[in-house]
Amino acid sequence: MSEQRFYVYGLFYENEDENNICFYVGRGTKFRKDRHFMEWNLENGYNEKKKEIIRKTNNEKLHAKVLQENLTLEQAEKLEEKLLLREDIWKSVTNKVRSSKGFRAGKENPNYDGLSDKHKKKIGEANKKKNRSEDQKIQWSKNGKNSQEEKVVSEVKWLVENTDLFQKEISDYYGISKGAVSRIANEKSYWYVEPEKPSNIPDKTIERNKERSKSHKQKLALSNTKLAKNDVREIRWLYEETNMSQKDISEKYPTSRKSVSNIVNKKTLSFVNGKKKPV
Numbered sequence: 001m002s003e004q005r006f007y008v009y010g011l012f013y014e015n016e017d018e019n020n021i022c023f024y025v026g027r028g029t030k031f032r033k034d035r036h037f038m039e040w041n042l043e044n045g046y047n048e049k050k051k052e053i054i055r056k057t058n059n060e061k062l063h064a065k066v067l068q069e070n071l072t073l074e075q076a077e078k079l080e081e082k083l084l085l086r087e088d089i090w091k092s093v094t095n096k097v098r099s100s101k102g103f104r105a106g107k108e109n110p111n112y113d114g115l116s117d118k119h120k121k122k123i124g125e126a127n128k129k130k131n132r133s134e135d136q137k138i139q140w141s142k143n144g145k146n147s148q149e150e151k152v153v154s155e156v157k158w159l160v161e162n163t164d165l166f167q168k169e170i171s172d173y174y175g176i177s178k179g180a181v182s183r184i185a186n187e188k189s190y191w192y193v194e195p196e197k198p199s200n201i202p203d204k205t206i207e208r209n210k211e212r213s214k215s216h217k218q219k220l221a222l223s224n225t226k227l228a229k230n231d232v233r234e235i236r237w238l239y240e241e242t243n244m245s246q247k248d249i250s251e252k253y254p255t256s257r258k259s260v261s262n263i264v265n266k267k268t269l270s271f272v273n274g275k276k277k278p279v
Contacts, residue, residue: 004191005226005254006076007069008083009033013053014061021092023053025067025083027076029187030161031223033064040182049094069228070254150193152176153184157195160185162224165202173202218271225269226254232269233276239264240275 009032011024024036024047035041037059042051054062068079084093152174159170160181167185171178183189222229231253238244238252239260246260253260262268 003072004029005069006071006073007033007066008071008076008079009064009066010083011036011050011054011064012062013057022089023092023094024050025080025089025093025095027071027080032186033066035186036064037062047094053094066228070226150190151196153190153193154196155198156181156184157190157193158197159201161195162197163201165204169202169204221269221271225259227269229272230276231255232263232272233274234278235260235263236275237277241277 006027006029008025008027010022011026011033012020012022015021026032036045036050037054042054045051067083071079083089084095156170156174156176159165160167165173167181168178171181174181180189227235235249235253235255238249239246244252246264247257250257250260255263259268
C-alpha cells in the first residue's frame with residue numbers, strides 16, 4: 001500500500017478591510033479542510049473560538065486554502081507547527097496553543113494551566129496515542145468496540161467521498177452506527193484502509209447525482225484524483241512542449257500513466273482550461 005500523503009491548510013475569513021485573516025491552521029487528507037464548515041462540526045467541535053468565527057462570518061467571506069500538499073505525515077506535522085508559531089498569525093489563529101506534537105510539551109506549555117480538566121485529559125490521551133507504533137495503532141483500531149469488516153469500511157469511505165449520502169443513510173445501509181461512519185469518514189479509525197466502490201450503490205445517491213450542479217461535478221472529478229488544476233495544466237504543457245513520455249510525466253505527479261493519457265486527450269478533467277509551464 002502506498003504511503004498516505006497529507007496537506008497543510010489554513011481557514012481564512014475576510015475582515016471589514018477586505019484582508020484575509022487566517023484563524024486556523026491544520027493538516028489532513030481528502031476533504032478534511034472543508035469539514036470545519038459543516039453543521040456537524042459546528043455542533044460537536046471543541047474549538048469554540050473557531051466555531052464562533054465561522055458562525056458570525058458570511059459564508060462568502062470564509063474559505064479553506066491548501067498551503068502545501070503531497071507531504072508525508074512527518075513533513076505535515078513540522079510545517080503545521082512552524083506555521084502555528086509564526087508571529088504574524090499568532091494573535092489571529094484560534095488553535096495557537098496546539099501543535100503537531102500535541103499542545104507543545106503538555107504541562108510545559110504556558111497555556112496549560114488555563115485549560116479545563118477535561119481538556120487536559122484529552123491532551124494526555126492524544127499524546128499517549130502518538131507513542132504507539134503503526135502496527136499497534138492498526139491493531140487498536142481493529143480491536144475497538146465498534147470495529148467493522150474492512151470491506152465495509154472501504155465501501156463506506158468510497159460513499160463518503162464520492163456521493164451525497166448522509167452519514168445516517170450510510171449507517172442504515174450497512175447496519176452500523178452513525179458514530180462508526182463518522183469515525184471512518186474523519187479517519188479516526190481505519191485510516192489505513194483504501195476506499196473501494198461498492199458493487200451496489202443506494203438509489204438515492206443515483207438520484208442526487210442527477211441533481212448535482214456542474215461545478216459540483218467538476219469539484220468531485222478533481223477530488224477523485226490527487227491532482228490540482230495547475231497539475232493538470234502542467235501535465236498538458238509537458239506533453240505538448242517536451243519529449244517526455246506519458247509514463248515519465250506520471251512519475252513526476254501523483255497519478256498513473258493511464259490518467260495522464262486521459263488528461264492530454266481530454267477524456268477526463270476537460271473543464272480545466274489551458275496549459276502551464278511548471279515552475
